[in-house]
Amino acid sequence: MELQIKLFATLREGRGKVLTKEFPSPATPKLVLENLNIDEKDVAILLVNGVDGNLDQELQEGDVLSIFPPVGGG
C-alpha cells in the first residue's frame, strides 16, 4: 500500500520532509519507523491523518503519517 509520511524538526535530517512510499499490507506505524531507521524513543507525537495514532494500529491505503520528535513551545 502507498503511504505518505511527513517528518518534522530533527527527524528530517537525512530523510527529507515528505515521503511517499510503498509498504506491504498490513502495515503499522512501527513498521514505517523501522523502515526509516527512526528509533521509537525519538518519536514524541505520532498522528495518522491528523489524529493521535499508535505504533501498532493497522494502516490503510493512502494514510498520512505525521511524525514529530519531542518539541514544545508556547
Added chain:
Amino acid sequence: MSGYCGKILRINLDERKVIKEDLNMEWANAYIGGRGLATKYFYEEVDPKVDAFSKDNKLIVATGPLSGTPTPTGGRYMVITKSPLTDTIASSNSGGRWGAELKFCGYDMIILEGKADKPVYIDIKDDVVEIKDAAHLWGQTTSKTMELLAKDVGDKAKILNIGPAGEKLSRIASVMNDMDRAAGRSGVGAVMGSKNVKAITVKGSGKPEIHDKDELKQVVSRVNKMIKENGVTGEGLPTYGTAVLVNIINENGVFPTNNFQSSTFDKAEEISGETLAEKYLIKRTGCYGCPIACGRHCKVDDLEAGGPEYETIWGYGADCGLSNMGNIIKANYWCNEMGLDTISASTTIAAAMELYQKGLITDKDLDGVPLEFGNDDAIIEWTKRMGLREGLGDKLAEGSYRLGEHFGAPEVSMSVKKQELPAYDPRAIQGQGLAYATSNRGGCHVRAYLISPEILGLPEKLDKFSIEGKPLWVKTYQDLTASLDSLGLCLFTSFAMGAGDYADIYNAAVGTKHTDESILESGDRIWTLERMFNLKSGLSKKDDTLPHRLLKEAIPDGPAKDKVSLLDQMLPEYYELRGWDENGVPTEDKLKSLNI
C-alpha cells in the same frame, strides 16, 4: 533574609517622592513573590473598580524570590496592574535580564503610584533612585529610547520602557525590556504611559543572599540535567525556538486560520520553525541564567531583529491568512518598536480583515492600505498605524473587541474577557478551551498550558477531544503556573520539572519548607485572590466563556472537523474543584482555608 531583598520601592509620581519600605514577609510567605505577592499588595491597596487609566490605579513591577539567583531561568519579572483591556487584574511576565538587575539593586518590587505631570523616567543605581525628565524620549520607538537612555545612564544599565503605543494609551500596549523582550499582554504598557513614565533603568552591584549555597548548587545541578536531557527543553526549543509548534498544531488541525474561520493552514510549512531555522535564523539567544535559550535573532533583507515567537508567527501568519515569513519578521519588529503586544496586535488585524470581508470596514476606511486576508502587504503598515493611532489604526489600538463593537460586530473578536486568544483552536482541545474561558487575565495560553498534555503528550498524553478529567488538569496547571510565575522562573522549565523540583529550589535558596503540595496550595491561593479582585471589579460567571464561534460554529475542515468547545459541560466541575459556588464565587470556607 535569603532570596528576597526585603525592600520595595514605592514611587509617588504626584509628589515625586521615593520611599523604601520593608517587604511584608508575612505576605511573601503566603504569596511567594512576583505575580502572587504583587497581586496581594495590589488587592490591599487599589479599589478593584478603579478606571485603569485613573491615577488611582497603580502599577507594580515585581520580581520573584528566585529572580537574580543562580537558578535556571531566574531572570524574570512581572507587571501587575488593573488592565485597560480586560478590566481584570493584569499580570504580564517577561524574561531578559532586567528582573535580575532590579534584584542586584536591592529591591524585590517597585510600586508606581499617581501620575507624573510630564514625561519622566526612573533611574535606579543601587541606593540612588532618581526621577528624571523624559521629554527627549517621549514619542521615540523602543529601540531608539534604549539607545538614547544608554547615553544617559550608561550602557551597562538594563532598560525597561514603553513605545509610542503605551504613550498613546493603546489598550494592547506592552512593556518592553532588554530590546526585544516583552511583558506583552493586557495593555500594561498603556497604564505606564498613563502615568507619564517612559522607562525604568536599573544597574545594581549586589546579589540576593542564598540560604544554603551547597544545597542550591546540588539541586540546580540536578534540574539542569533534567532540562538538558528533556527532548523539549534540551533539543526542540534550543534548535527551533517556539516556532517549532507551527507544524505540530497545524497537523493536528487546530491552527486557527483567517480569524478562526478555519483551523488548518495550507501554507504552514512556509511559516514553520523549520523554515525559520533554515532561512532566517542568525543566532540563538537566552535570558538571564537560562540553559534553554529559545530566543531567536533573525535576518531579512537589511533588518536584523529579535523573534519572532510562535504566537506572533501564527497571529500575523495563518490568522491573517499570510505566509510571507519575511513580512512576519518585519511586522514583529514593528510591534516591538511601537510597544504593542504581538498576539493582540496581529489578531486585531485579523479581526479587522474579517470586518472588511463582511463589508463593515470599507475601502474608504483604509487610506489605500490593503486589509484582505492573505494580502502580504497589510500587516507591517497596519502595525505602524496601530502604534501611532493613525487613521483606522486609532480603532485597532483599542483591541479587537472594541474595534468590532465600533463597527457593529463584536462577535468577530476572538477573545475572552476582551483579550485576544492565542494560537490554538479550543474547539478541538477541550481542556485548553476551559483554560481560556477561566483565565484570570482573559484570553491566554500561559495561565494553564494544556497544550502540553493534550497535544505534546507531556507529562502524559491526553485525548484532546475528550472533556473527561480536564477540569482537574486545568486547575492543577493554573495553580502550578501561578506559583512558578511568583517564584520568578520561566514556564518552559515545567516541560522538564515538577512541583517538587520547584519546592526544592525554593527551599534551598530561601530557607522555606515547601513541598509539592504546598507549592500547589500557594498557587490556589494566588489564583483565588486574582478571582476575588476580578469579581469585585465587576466580572462574573458570564465572563467565563468563549466567543460564540467557538461554542456554536464547528471547525469546518481538517482532522478536527465538526468539533466545538464543550465548555458548558466542564465549567460546573471546575467551579466545584476550586471550592467556588455555582456562580463561580469562592465560598467562605474556601477563602478561610486559604487564609484570604
